Amino acid sequence: MNETPKSLRLHIGIYGRRNVGKSSLLNALAGQQVSIVSDTPGTTTDPVEKTLELAPLGPVVFIDTAGIDDVGALGELRKERTLKALERTDVALLAVEPGQWGEYEDFFVGQLRERNIPFGVVFGKCDLAAPSAGQLCGLDKDGIRWMSVSAMTGKGMGQVREALAALAPEHWFAEPRLLGDLLPAGELAVLVVPIDLGAPKGRLILPQVQAIRDILDSDASCMVVKERELASALARLNKKTALVVCDSQIVLKAVADTPPDIPLTTFSILMARFKGDLAAFARGAAAIDQLQPGDAVLVSEACGHHPSADDIGRVKIPRWLRQYAGGDIRVDNLSGRDFPDDLSPYKLIIHCGACTFNRQSMLARLGRAHEQGIPMTNYGLAISHVQGVLRRVLEPFPAALTAFDAVSQA
């Protein structure tokens, strides 16, 4: 629990045919490290994920996928999950046996290129048969980075680690900040954090912890209060606070208690910016105005949690949408990795804050929605919009506010 959350780790996918040594490659990479932190046991179809610290990259997740040449009914399902894993892959390794390059590899390199995923090709089992220059030059011509390794002897593993560092996307080393960039060093933010009755004992939710940490990393500081204490907390400060951040569920109270000259935003807006594209989500929120009775909306959640009686995605948002549209709106709830390829039945997608997903996964979903012309927003932006205060909480982000206004006034 004192580990880096999976969603903030570089996702490295290991792909290749069956029995080409994908798991051995992973184990050889991990084996040089003492700190394999946890294994998420896969089902028969889901890829296994392993989190570890990998020098010089830092915290990573390896996604150990099924063979892309898997066969049979279950094999087809595994193959589908393997392709789905591409959506969260920041960097890919394609494992190949010397002399084995063929249609599967061509297909896969095509997939990786189409998605702009940086990748390297690893010739495994080189203790058995080292690849000849002839086998490799076709790859070299295309500018593909290839490595020759033996998982058995450990040969070449240093090279793979260095290659991964070189392939990692730039944003990995200069990641977007959750909110630290909004706070000059020495400034103070006030975080308004409601505690639900059902909140797990002894915990804060991940976006709150991430926010506190990011503020400290910026040499700024913060005050953490429940919504009832916001007004008195602001009154305790003898210098104006630089920013108030509130949970979307109590945004009306926060707007009421925060003087208009203090910037105010929500954790959901910060997450939309951090995990995806805030301007796109602001346009998506404005699209709520266009919903008509009879329309369908997809409500998508990253973690398949146990729904509560007054669940946001299943109860509150559908109710608000229906009130707003003045008639029935069909709401489909999906959770986890389920996200349809065909989004055309929907007029709008409302996604959770995705604190358990990495940025790449959210960008993949946003990209699919964009291609199909379906607006997408997140829970918190939708809540702020139906309550009439989204402009107030978007003010700290002028580009997103402009994007919102463009759709809203259209």
Place this chain on the structure above:
Amino acid sequence: MNETPKSLRLHIGIYGRRNVGKSSLLNALAGQQVSIVSDTPGTTTDPVEKTLELAPLGPVVFIDTAGIDDVGALGELRKERTLKALERTDVALLAVEPGQWGEYEDFFVGQLRERNIPFGVVFGKCDLAAPSAGQLCGLDKDGIRWMSVSAMTGKGMGQVREALAALAPEHWFAEPRLLGDLLPAGELAVLVVPIDLGAPKGRLILPQVQAIRDILDSDASCMVVKERELASALARLNKKTALVVCDSQIVLKAVADTPPDIPLTTFSILMARFKGDLAAFARGAAAIDQLQPGDAVLVSEACGHHPSADDIGRVKIPRWLRQYAGGDIRVDNLSGRDFPDDLSPYKLIIHCGACTFNRQSMLARLGRAHEQGIPMTNYGLAISHVQGVLRRVLEPFPAALTAFDAVSQA
């Protein structure tokens, strides 16, 4: 990661002979619940732990132990681990087959009574053979609570859940607070949180998160600052803060920057109070004064983390102890569940804050140290003491301060 930490869950141990249906009992209890949260895969010898929400108790951990009648070399090891699991058990269930009560059960009831662990006896497999009144009356006489269940049919599981709630120690329902009791509603605490270079990305350590949450649960609020910002944070407040809590590693800076009329303590002191017995730990810290060159000290850590170059337990504390004693001190480092039965080689035990252990585990270790007359303290108290500021940070706890002074001035 949004779950209740294991250390804050009620630990329910399931004991009994091999094949008596311990795992089936656990599965039947868990199966009625939808939310099995995670399985910690055991090694061949370690008990498996399952965390879940169990009405009406809330967050629990089930410890699924090996049979107490296990045989062979590995069996002996498993049996040893099973007995070790008693140390973290808040409530025990002893699974028995009807007609099978014998020496193992007598031995185990003796163990549970010796340790004052509340327990119930579960006659499993009652779909196969219901126990007769005669088989049970011996137990009834001793005031043991027994239940008759069938894991197969689910019969009696409601009774077991109710029994667990009735057996749970009082402190489970009125747990000691980490610090909420020190802060009246509406008050403000300042938390001083250094961020190590090596700190996991996007995270705060558990005691910090627990402190923030406990403050909010008390309708109080807090300011979270790094040590460099403490003075300016205090200057921003137009009303005196009720409490400053700092990380032990920067206690000297916090003492320097906190006006003497503001109560100041450390996260380590709060953890000592929450997980164990602060007065005992204060006496243990004072015992550092009695260390002589050539003495041995046990440094014990709850989690077997990867030691860093300037590790507290392996590098900093040994160095300080040697400086303090003016000569060589032998330091033995142990981590995880390793804690020797015989503590007599040691003049002192210094334990980590134990944020990953439950209170019961720490009380078991403190109890063993107490029985053998070995003083015990924790990292943070030791650090504050060798830096000469322990009295200042113990001031909010008069009984502990008195305990410290009694040994210190002896």
